[in-house]
Amino acid sequence: MAAVAVTLVRRLLRSGPRPGLCGAGGRELGAAPRRAIGRVAVELDSSTGVAVMKMENLPVNSLSLDFLTEFLISLEKLENDRGCRGVILTSGAPKIFSAGLDIMEMYGKSAEHYAEFWKAVQEMWLRLYQSNMVTIAAINGSSPAGGCLMAMCCDYRIMAENPKYSIGLNETQLGIVAPFWFKDTMVNTVGNRATERSLELGLLYSPPEAHKIGLVDQLVPEEKIQSTAAAVMSQWLAIPDHARQITKSMMRKPTVDRLLAHRESDIQNFVSFITKDSIQKSLQMYMEMLKQRRG
Amino acid sequence: MAAVAVTLVRRLLRSGPRPGLCGAGGRELGAAPRRAIGRVAVELDSSTGVAVMKMENLPVNSLSLDFLTEFLISLEKLENDRGCRGVILTSGAPKIFSAGLDIMEMYGKSAEHYAEFWKAVQEMWLRLYQSNMVTIAAINGSSPAGGCLMAMCCDYRIMAENPKYSIGLNETQLGIVAPFWFKDTMVNTVGNRATERSLELGLLYSPPEAHKIGLVDQLVPEEKIQSTAAAVMSQWLAIPDHARQITKSMMRKPTVDRLLAHRESDIQNFVSFITKDSIQKSLQMYMEMLKQRRG
Amino acid sequence: MAAVAVTLVRRLLRSGPRPGLCGAGGRELGAAPRRAIGRVAVELDSSTGVAVMKMENLPVNSLSLDFLTEFLISLEKLENDRGCRGVILTSGAPKIFSAGLDIMEMYGKSAEHYAEFWKAVQEMWLRLYQSNMVTIAAINGSSPAGGCLMAMCCDYRIMAENPKYSIGLNETQLGIVAPFWFKDTMVNTVGNRATERSLELGLLYSPPEAHKIGLVDQLVPEEKIQSTAAAVMSQWLAIPDHARQITKSMMRKPTVDRLLAHRESDIQNFVSFITKDSIQKSLQMYMEMLKQRRG
Numbered sequence: 007m008a009a010v011a012v013t014l015v016r017r018l019l020r021s022g023p024r025p026g027l028c029g030a031g032g033r034e035l036g037a038a039p040r041r042a043i044g045r046v047a048v049e050l051d052s053s054t055g056v057a058v059m060k061m062e063n064l065p066v067n068s069l070s071l072d073f074l075t076e077f078l079i080s081l082e083k084l085e086n087d088r089g090c091r092g093v094i095l096t097s098g099a100p101k102i103f104s105a106g107l108d109i110m111e112m113y114g115k116s117a118e119h120y121a122e123f124w125k126a127v128q129e130m131w132l133r134l135y136q137s138n139m140v141t142i143a144a145i146n147g148s149s150p151a152g153g154c155l156m157a158m159c160c161d162y163r164i165m166a167e168n169p170k171y172s173i174g175l176n177e178t179q180l181g182i183v184a185p186f187w188f189k190d191t192m193v194n195t196v197g198n199r200a201t202e203r204s205l206e207l208g209l210l211y212s213p214p215e216a217h218k219i220g221l222v223d224q225l226v227p228e229e230k231i232q233s234t235a236a237a238v239m240s241q242w243l244a245i246p247d248h249a250r251q252i253t254k255s256m257m258r259k260p261t262v263d264r265l266l267a268h269r270e271s272d273i274q275n276f277v278s279f280i281t282k283d284s285i286q287k288s289l290q291m292y293m294e295m296l297k298q299r300r301g
Numbered sequence: 302m303a304a305v306a307v308t309l310v311r312r313l314l315r316s317g318p319r320p321g322l323c324g325a326g327g328r329e330l331g332a333a334p335r336r337a338i339g340r341v342a343v344e345l346d347s348s349t350g351v352a353v354m355k356m357e358n359l360p361v362n363s364l365s366l367d368f369l370t371e372f373l374i375s376l377e378k379l380e381n382d383r384g385c386r387g388v389i390l391t392s393g394a395p396k397i398f399s400a401g402l403d404i405m406e407m408y409g410k411s412a413e414h415y416a417e418f419w420k421a422v423q424e425m426w427l428r429l430y431q432s433n434m435v436t437i438a439a440i441n442g443s444s445p446a447g448g449c450l451m452a453m454c455c456d457y458r459i460m461a462e463n464p465k466y467s468i469g470l471n472e473t474q475l476g477i478v479a480p481f482w483f484k485d486t487m488v489n490t491v492g493n494r495a496t497e498r499s500l501e502l503g504l505l506y507s508p509p510e511a512h513k514i515g516l517v518d519q520l521v522p523e524e525k526i527q528s529t530a531a532a533v534m535s536q537w538l539a540i541p542d543h544a545r546q547i548t549k550s551m552m553r554k555p556t557v558d559r560l561l562a563h564r565e566s567d568i569q570n571f572v573s574f575i576t577k578d579s580i581q582k583s584l585q586m587y588m589e590m591l592k593q594r595r596g
Numbered sequence: 597m598a599a600v601a602v603t604l605v606r607r608l609l610r611s612g613p614r615p616g617l618c619g620a621g622g623r624e625l626g627a628a629p630r631r632a633i634g635r636v637a638v639e640l641d642s643s644t645g646v647a648v649m650k651m652e653n654l655p656v657n658s659l660s661l662d663f664l665t666e667f668l669i670s671l672e673k674l675e676n677d678r679g680c681r682g683v684i685l686t687s688g689a690p691k692i693f694s695a696g697l698d699i700m701e702m703y704g705k706s707a708e709h710y711a712e713f714w715k716a717v718q719e720m721w722l723r724l725y726q727s728n729m730v731t732i733a734a735i736n737g738s739s740p741a742g743g744c745l746m747a748m749c750c751d752y753r754i755m756a757e758n759p760k761y762s763i764g765l766n767e768t769q770l771g772i773v774a775p776f777w778f779k780d781t782m783v784n785t786v787g788n789r790a791t792e793r794s795l796e797l798g799l800l801y802s803p804p805e806a807h808k809i810g811l812v813d814q815l816v817p818e819e820k821i822q823s824t825a826a827a828v829m830s831q832w833l834a835i836p837d838h839a840r841q842i843t844k845s846m847m848r849k850p851t852v853d854r855l856l857a858h859r860e861s862d863i864q865n866f867v868s869f870i871t872k873d874s875i876q877k878s879l880q881m882y883m884e885m886l887k888q889r890r891g
Contacts, residue, residue, distance in 0.1 A: 161796060178544040186551055194788045198489045199515055202552045206456060206545050207537065220789055242797065249768040250796050256776060257792045473839040481846060493784045494810055497847045501751065501840050502832065 045073050046080045047098060055091040056239050057084050058232075062098035068108035069152045071119075074126040081133055091243055092140035094235045095160060097147050101170065106151030113289045117277050124276040127152070128269060131187060134159035136262055138251050140242040144235040146228060149173040150210060151184075154221075158191045161242065161254070163221070164235055165213050166228035172210035173221060179208035181288045182279075185272060187265045194261060196220045340368050341375040342393060350386040351534050352379050353527075357393035363403035364447045366414075369421040376428055386538055387435035389530045390455060392442050396465065401446030408584045412572050419571045422447070423564060426482060429454035431557055433546050435537040439530040441523060444468040445505060446479075449516075453486045456537065456549070458516070459530055460508050461523035467505035468516060474503035476583045477574075480567060482560045489556060491515045635663050636670045637688060645681040646829050647674050648822075652688035656695035659742045661709075663698070664716040671723055681833055682730035684825045685750060687737050691760065696741030703879045707867050714866040717742070718859060721777060724749035726852055728841050730832040734825040736818060739763040740800055741774075744811075748781045751832065751844070753811070754825055755803050756818035762800035763811060769798035771878045772869075775862060777855045784851060786810045 045063040050056075059080060063073040084090045097103045111123045134141065134156065141160040148171045149157050157163050157173065165173065175192060177184045184192075184205055192201040200219045203209065216222045226234045242250075265272065279285060340358040345351075354375060356362040364372075379385045392398045406418045429436065429451065436455040443466045444452050452458050452468065460468065470487060472479045479487075479500055487496040495514045498504065511517045521529045537545075560567065574580060635653040640646075649670060653663040674680045687693045701713045724731065724746065733750040738761045747753050747763065755763065765782060767774045774782075774795055782791040790809045793799065806812045816824045832840075855862065869875060 162793075178540050178548055181541040181544045183544050183547045183551070189551060194792070196789065197492055197787055198552070199491070202489070202549075203457075203518075205548045205552065207540060208544075223793075245768050245797060246771040249771045249773050249798075252773045253768055253795045254792075256773070256779060257788070257795065473835050473843055476836040476839045478839050478842045478846070484846060492787055493847070494786070497784070497844075498752075498813075500843045500847065502835060503839075 044076050046076050048080050048084065050084070050087070050090055052089050054236075054240070055089055055243065056094065056236065057090050057092070058094045058096065059084075060096055060098040061104060064099050066102045066105035067097055067099050067153070068105050068110075069127065069130070069156075070108035071111055071123050071126055073108070074123075074130050078126070078129055078133060081137070085133075085138060090139060091247060092142070092239045093137070094142050094144050094232070094239060095156065096144035096232070096235070099147065102147040102153075103143075103145045103149040103173075104153030104156055105148075106153045106155075109289055109293060112280050113286060113293065117281060120277045120280050121273050124273050128187075128265065128272065131155065131159060131191070132262060132265070135191065135258055136255070138247075140239060140250070142235050142239055142242070144231045145171075145173065145222065146231050147171055148210075150176050155188055155191060157222070158195050162223050162238055164224045164226055164231055164238065165216060165222040166231050167213045167225040168228050169212060172212055173216050174208070174210040175205055176208040176210050178206065180292055182285065185276070186268075187261070187272070190261045190264060192221075194258075339371050341371050343375050343379065345379070345382070345385055347384050349531075349535070350384055350538065351389065351531065352385050352387070353389045353391060354379075355391055355393040356399060359394055361397045361400035362392055362394050362448070363400050363405075364422065364425070364451075365403035366406055366418050366421055368403070369418075369425050373421070373424055373428060376432070380428075380433060385434060386542060387437070387534045388432070389437050389439050389527070389534060390451065391439035391527070391530070394442065397442035397448075398438075398440045398444040398468075399448030399451055400443075401448045401450075404584055404588060407575050408581060408588065412576060415572045415575050416568050419568050423482075423560065423567065426450065426454060426486070427557060427560070430486065430553055431550070433542075433549075435534060435545070437530050437534055437537070439526045440466075440468065440517065441526050442466055443505075445471050450483055450486060452517070453490050457518050457533055459519045459521055459526055459533065460511060460517040461526050462508045462520040463523050464507060467507055468511050469503070469505040470500055471503040471505050473501065475587055477580065480571070481563075482556070482567070485556045485559060489553075634666050636666050638670050638674065640674070640677070640680055642679050644826075644830070645679055645833065646684065646826065647680050647682070648684045648686065649674075650686055650688040651694060654689055656692045657687055657689050657743070658695050658698035658700075659717065659720070659746075660698035661701055661713050661716055664713075664720050668716070668719055668723060671727070675723075675728060680729060681837060682732070682829045683727070684732050684734050684822070684829060685746065686734035686822070686825070689737065692737035692743075693733075693735045693739040693763075694743030694746055695738075696743045696745075699879055699883060702870050703876060703883065707871060710867045710870050711863050714863050718777075718855065718862065721745065721749060721781070722852060722855070725781065725848055726845070728837075730829060730840070732825050732829055732832070734821045735761075735763065735812065736821050737761055738800075740766050745778055745781060747812070748785050752813050752828055754814045754816060754821055754828065755806060755812040756821050757803045757815040758818050759802060762802055763806050764798070764800040765795055766798040766800050768796065770882055772875065775866070776858075777851070777862070780851045780854060784848075 045061070047060040047062050049058045049060075059077075061067040061073075061077070063070065067073070069077075081093070084093055107127065112120065115123075137159075141162075143157040143160040143163045145157055145163060145165040147166070150172065154173050154175050165171070175184045175188055177188075189201060189205060192204065196204070196219050200221075204211075211219065211221060213222070213225050217225050224234070224238070340356070342355040342357055344353045344355075354372075356368075356372070358365065358368040362368070376388070379388055402422060407415065410418075432454075436457075438452040438455040438458045440452055440458060440460040442461070445467065449468050449470050460466070470479045470483055472483075484496060484500060487499065491499070491514050495516075499506075506514065506516060508517070508520050512520050519529070519533070635651070637650040637652055639648045639650075641648075649667075651657040651663075651667070653660065657663070659667075671683070674683055697717060702710065705713075727749075731750040731752075733747040733753045735747055735753060735755040737756070739747050740762065744763050744765050755761070765774045765778055767778075779791060779795060782794065786794070786809050790811075794801075801809065801811060803812070803815050807815050814824070814828070
C-alpha cells in the first residue's frame, strides 16, 4: 500500500497542476477556503466539518490515472484533517457524475502502464470504501461503470431524478467484465440477484429503477441535490464518529480483505485481459464509435 | 464429474428412446429440425441461435433418473453446439412445469440406486446453473421442489400468471429437507430471510407472491409466455457471450464450489436419510395419498 | 457451553425468586398451569403444545443478568419438554417489548461481572436463535437494541402497529457498537445494505418502516397481536418438526458457528471496551439523562 501511495504522489508531482480545468464550477459554492489541486475542487466548511469534493475532469470526469491520483491526494488530505468529518462527493461536469474508467488508459499503452493504472483504481476503491469520514454521493448526472462504483463506495447515495441520467455497472455491454470487487460492492448494496442480472446484462438504471432496487437511497429534484446532501449529512454527523467508524469497518472489512488478499493477481488479471488483441480491438471500435457520435 | 457423465450415458443407452412420449407437443413450434431423444423435445432455431427445450415426461415432468439423463444429454449437446447461444426451458405437460424429483426413485430401491439418482440430480444442477448459454425458464405451470430448483438455475424466470399455478421449495411439507445447495440457490435468488421462511414452512407461492419476493422475474398471460421468452432472450443475446459468461461464472462459482467440495458426503447424506424407515414410511403414505387423489 | 449453563444456574439459585415482580400481567391469560420462576411468566397450553413466555421485568424488561438467567432457564425447560413445540415471546410490560441490555450491568462493575454478563447475553442469543421450537415474537411495544435482537432471533415477528413503538439496533446512538453477531443476525433478516445503514445511524424504525425493510413480518392492531400469534403458530406447527428443525439449523448454523469460534475473544472485546473511561463516562451521562427524563 505504501509503495502505491508513493507511486501515486510521484505521478502527481510529474503531471503537475492543470491550469484552466480547475475550479470553474466551484466558485459558486461561496467564499470557503479552496484547496484545489487541479481537477478536484475541494471546499471544506470548517463550521460544519463538511467538505464538498467536486469532480471537474471535463468533459465527463473520466477516471484517468492523473485524475485518480489527484482524487486520492484530495481525499487523503481530508481524511487526515481532524476538522473534516464528512465529504459530499459530486460533479462539476454537466449531466455526468463520472463516466468511469478512462478508456484512453486502457488502450495502446504498456503493461507497466496498465498495472499502474489498475493499482490506482484499486486504491481509489480501498480509500473511499473504507473512509473514516461520512461519505455522501450527490449524483447529479449519469454514473456508468467506475462512476457507479464511486457512488456505491459512499455511505449514502442521493440522485437527481432527471430521466436522462442513468447509473449502473455496464461493463459487459462493452465486452469487458467488472472485477470481483466491483461485484462484491454491488452485492453489498443491492443483493445477489439484482447484481447478477445487472452485471450479466450490463444494465444502466433510470433514477426510479435505481431507487427501486436500492442502488441509490433517495431521489430529489436536481436543484435540491446539494441542499439535500447537506441535510442528510447533518443526520449522519449526529452519530458519534468513533462508534460509526467501528460499525462501518465491521460491515465492510471482509469485502476489503478479499481484494487485499488478491491484489496482485487482480492486477495481473487486468493486465493480461486488457492486453489481448481482441479486447484492444473492441476498445478501438468503441472509441471510434464515440468519436463519430461527437462528430 | 467424468465418471458421472459416463454413467449417465451408459444409463441412457440401457434405457433407450421412449416412443410415444417424444415430440407430440413440439411439432406446433414449426419446421425447425428436431433433435428429440425421448422425453425432452429440443427445437434449435439456427437463425437466432436459440433452442427451446420442452420437457415432456408426462404427466407431470417428474425428474426420474431416465428423464434427468435425457435432459443432461440434450443440454450437453446444445452446450457443445456453437450455433446455440441460448435455451428456453419450458414444459409440454399441461398445467405443470415440473413436479420435481420422482418419488418412485426414492422409495423401495437399493442404496446404490439412490446414490446414482442423487448424482444425476447434482449433475443437472451443476450443468444448468453453470451453463454457458443464456437460460430462460418459461414457467407455464406449477413448479414445486426440484421443478423450482430447475427454474432458479436459469438466468431469467418468466411465469404464467395463472392463479392455479404455484412455485417453491416445499420439501418440509413432505417431511424431507431441501439440501444445502437447493438452499444456496434460493438464497442467491431471493435472499436469506425469504429463503429461511420459505424452506421452514415449505411455502408454495402464487405467481404474484413469487414475483413480489423475486422468485420469478416477470409475470405474463399464459398465451404470451413463449413470445415473451423469445423477446427477453434477444435482449440477453445482445450482450457479448464471452463477457456474460465470465460474469455469470464469477457470480455462481462460489456456490458451485461448495457442492463440489462436499459432493460425496452430500450423496451419502441423501442415501442415509432416504433409507431411514421413518422416511420410507412417510413417502409410502404420500404416494398412497396421491393415488387416492387420482382415483 | 456447559460451564456457562452451570454458572447461570448457580446465579439463579443465588439470586432467588423475586416476590412482587412475578406474574401480575400473566393471570389474565387464564387457568393454564403457570410455571413462573420470577420475571418470566410461562403459560404452556398442553392441548396445542404452545407456550407463551411473557417478559415481566418491570418497568421496561431490561436484560439484566438475573433476568437473562431466568429467561434462559425458562426457555431450557420448554426446550426439554416434549409437550411443547412452539413459544410465543411477548411482553407483560406496558408499551415496551424489551429495552435491551441493562445499562446497570455495564456501569461501575468489575471486569469479572462484565464477562459473566456478556456470557449470558451470548447464551440467550445462542439458545433463542437455535431453538428447536417454533419461536414467534409478538412485539407489543418498543424494542430497541437487545430487545430487537431477541425479536430477530425468532422464526417470525408480528408487531403492534402503534405509531409510538419503534424497533432497531440503535447502539451507535449511545456511542457503542453492536457486536458482530448482532450484525450477522440483522444481515440474515434484512440484508446487508439495510443493516449497514441501520447500524451506522443507529436507526429505530416505526412499525411501517420496520415492515417495509423486513425487520418484522407482519403488522396488526395491538389488540389482535396475541390471537394473530396463535394463528400463525398453528401454521408453523403444521410442518413436521424434524424437517423444520433440520432446515432451521441449516439456515442458522453458519452464523452461530462464527460466534462459537470467537466466543472468548468476543467477551474480551466487550470487557475491554466497556471498561474504557470514555465509555463509562458516556454511559454515566446517558443514565443521568434517563433519570432527568423520568424526574
